[in-house]
Each structure stands twice: as structure tokens, then as C-alpha cells.
Amino acid sequence: GFNNTAVRVFLRLPYSINESEVTWNQKRFHSNSCAGPPVWVVSELVLHKPRWLLLLIDTTVPCPIAKHGLTFTETTITWTIPSILPSLILHLNTFHSENISLAVDGIRITDSASHGYELKSNATHIEVTIPIGAAGGQLQSDVHRGVFGATYGIHLFLEHTWSDTDWHVTKFMVIKPVRTPFMPQRLSVANNTIPETRLFNITFGALFPDDHLVELVIGNVTYIILEVEDHGYKIWETRLPGGTQGFVLEVSFDDPNVTKKYVNRNETRYVLHVNYTLSVGPDKKSFSYPAKVECTLADVELPQAIGTCDSDNLYLAILVTGPFSYWELYIGHQRLYPGPGSTGRILLTDNSTHLLLRGPLFSPGVLYDDVSLQRIQAQFEVALKKADTLETLEIFSVACVYPSSDLIECFPNGTVVISATMATDPSIDMRKAMLKDHTCKPRESSRNQAFFQFNVTSCGTSVRFEGDYVIYENEVIYEKEILAVKSWSKITRDPDYRLMLLCYYLVKET
Secondary structure: OEEEOOOOEEEOOOOOOOOEEEEOHHHHHOOHHHOOOOEEEEOOEEEEOOOOOOEEEEOOEEEEOOOOOEEEOOOEEEEEEEOOOHHHOOOHHHOEEEEEEEEEOOEEEOOOHHHOOEEEEOOOEEEEEEEOOOOOOEEEEEEEOOEEEEEEEEEEEEEEEEEEOOOEEEEEEEEEEEEOOOEEOOOEEEEOOEHHHOEEEEEEEEEOOOEEEEEEEEOOEEEEHHHOHHHOOEEEEEEOHHHOEEEEEEEEOOOOOOEEEEEOOOEEEEEEEEEEEEEEOOOOEEEEEEEEEEEEEOOOOOOEEEEEEOOOEEEEEEEOOOOHHHEEEEEOOEEOOOEEEEEOOEEEEEOOOEEEEEEEOOOOOEEEEEEOOOEEEEEEEEEEEEOOOOOEEEEEEEEEEEEOOOEEEEOOOOEEEEEEEOOOOOOOOHHHEEOOOOOOOOOEEOOOEEEEEEEOOOOOOEEEEEOOEEEEEEEEEEOOOEEOOOOOOOEEOOOOOEEEEEEEEEHHHO
16 A cells, blocks of 8 residues: 655555565675574655656565564563664665664553563664563463463564664664463462361462353362352452462361361371362363362370279270261171170170170180189270271270189180089088099199189090080099998098089181
8 A cells, every 4th residue: 555645655565465575684785694584575666756856765665574583482582673674774884773662562661671671682683582471461361272371462562763874864663463372371279278277278370360260169069159158168369479360269177078088096188179160261261170189187086995894794985086987896806786796795885975895704705814713804805996997096905803713614715714612511622623534633722612724625525516516525523532441331421523514616616
């Protein structure tokens, strides 16, 4: 297009017209020192014929090629244009640069450094460096192939004024809109939780001004952003470094959408799953960002137990202060369940605050630390184990001492203990009692009591099978004392004494 006024001639041409050509500085001056980005050049002469006058106007127009002269790093944009345009200067030795100025978005910059811009020049180039994100430009977020990121755009204007002997003063002005390639941006969730508050506090960012949070998934429940606080959650916007923004979300540890897991000895691991859905950029593209945050808190109080005894039983009362589903109770390798018969004669009952275990003195699971003629020291032990790993956390125990009179006990390991007392009239001397194998004498004895300890495979013990049981049999006997007289008759002065022993063992447990 061409136009003119009384004081100005205006010429506008597309880059691709046939008369245009691409030139490099050295093409005209044959000097590598003047090399620079290529330029489009259109050489035109305008014939102007006012009254009684013929005027020829050289309207040669050079312009840097758009795709050349721009370089990008992760942090800066650099725009380079030639300092000298040969098509506008006929005699290089008379060229003198007068002024170079920069404008951004139509506003002239008088102090480039204060804006973070850098403008420098030499004999061949003018170079403008703009930090990505600098004032005057605009970050525009986007989603490209499923990746969140942004581009940065800025409108630059450069004016170079020089003088020479041919044209005196020339002003060369270039308008350059610049936009960076797509730059992936890292989103993150910062866990600022203070465990003692029992409240997740997490910050999601960094977002740009044209990003909007539209939806949250907490646990497995979806909420639009406008209804989040109606369900007991707190969320608000916050400013982050670099001019970005973020969102702070608070969720209670006790919220049903928070996953809880009992870990270690006395801790709970709280896990929060959140999915953020964004509306990104001017095109309002949808983008989702999942996050998982954890916090471990020592807030589990292990149960405590108190032991007591009576004449026939040992008791453990276990105080329950938390969810007992975390734990299980074991005697040996056998798990205890509420109700009778779960483990032999051991009884487990429960109420809202306690678990009560009762172990009869001579029941499986009761241990005997000291068995003698004078006493029996019995101990009842129960292991508290983690339900998921069966790791033993505590051993609850109660120990009591009982008299050992009239005791017959068959232990799981095959040991038999008998404490027999004299119960005849007239009396006998229990120190002379024995088992079937007469060499098996009392381990301890007195005139009125005998204490035996032996294995079912010794001391003349016999064995037989009945149904699902193997039965071991022995007896405590007393050999009568025979008096010598001068006749065919025999006189004894001791009454009969016989104590039968039967030990029953299940075949599958033997």
C-alpha cells in the first residue's frame, strides 16, 4: 500500500512480494565483522511529481526476518538485530549511532536495568535480553500433550537513530511481538502439616493468574470448589514466590476420607489422597493433578493389664483405651476369642472398657515356675500382638503361689507332677511311696506327703489308645511292711495305699 500527505510518504509491503530479497550484512560490505541476522529488503523508488517539480524518493525498506534473531533459554529471551543495515547506509565510514531506545507494550523504557531488561550494542549487533516473567510481559498457561506449562509473551519496540552524510538522520523502528515456546512447569504439593494439630495443611501450586481450581477429589469423593467448605474442609488462595498463586487445603485427621493405618508400636499413619482439577489458560483446558500426603502421629495408647488371683483361678484385666481391632491376644500360638472354650478352659469376656481373662490354676496356658512339696508358683501369660503382622508388643502376666497338696498335673511336654498326701487310717509313712517302677522314689517327701516328678516315658508308665486320645497310666503305691513271726501266717501292720494316675493327650497334639 502507498499513501502520502503533505509531509510524509507512507509505503506498506508484504514480506513475500517478488521484489523482496534476503540479504546479510556481509553481502554488501564483504566483511565478517558486520555479519548479523538476515533481513528482508525491498528496494523501491517513489516518483513524486508536484507542480513544476519531479521528486525521486528512495523508499528502500529493510526488516529483520521474524524467525531469526531470537534465542531462548530456560530463564531469558534474547533478541538480536543488526546495528548496521547496509541497504540504508551508502557510506559506512560516515555512519554514527546516535541513540538506541526500547519500549515494551507501547511504553518507552528509560531505565532498562530497573525492569530487569538488558540493552547492549556493538559495531555489528543490538541485543535485547528479557527475563522470562519480567514486568511488561504476560505468562499464559497451557496444557500440551497432557503436560502443564506456560508460554511467556511480550511486545517489544526498538528504535535506532543514526546519522550519515547521505541521509543525515535516520530512525529505524522495529516492532517485535515475542512468545516463548511451551515451557513445562512443575506443580507440587507442600505438606505443611503440624501433627499435633491433627489437621492436614497442604499447599498446591505454583499456578498462574489464568488458572482456576474447579474441582477437588478428597479420598474417593468429588466436590466442586464452591461446595468444599460446606463439607467441613477449609480452602483458600495464597500468593507464592515468583508472582504465582497456590491453594491451601486443610483436612482433619479424623475425616472419613482420610485413610488410617496402625504402624510401629504406638503410632497411626494418616494418608490423604487429593486430586486437583484445573481450568487452564484462556482456552480453559482441563488438567488434573493427583497428590498423596502422609503424617505419622504417636497417638495410640497400648492396653494395660492388672493381674489378680483367687483360690482356683488367675485373672488378667486388660484396660482398653483405643480400637482393640489393632491387636490380638495369644496364649502360646493360640489366639483368644471372647466367650468360653476358645482356648481350653481359658475364658475371655469383654465390656466397653475391659477385657477379662480367667485361667483356672490347672488349665492349659498356665505355667508353673516352681513346683515343690511345699508350693506351686503358677504364672498366666498372654501376648498382645499386632493384628496385621503378629508382632508381639507386650506380654501381660500374673503369678501367684498355691499350696501343692493333692496335685496331679500332666504337662504338654510329657512331664507329670504328683503331690500325694497321706490319707489312710492308720497312717503310713509317705516317704516310702513309689511308682510302678519301684526305683522311682519321691523327689521330695515327708512323713505325710510325697512329691513325684517324672516323664510319661519313664517309671513304668504304660500307654494305650482310646479314640482320639493316647492315655498314659501310672500309680503311686505303698509297699506294705511284713512282720516276721514263727508261724505260716504273715502279718502286716500297714493299710493298703494306691493312687491311680491317667494322663490324656489328643493324638493330633501329641
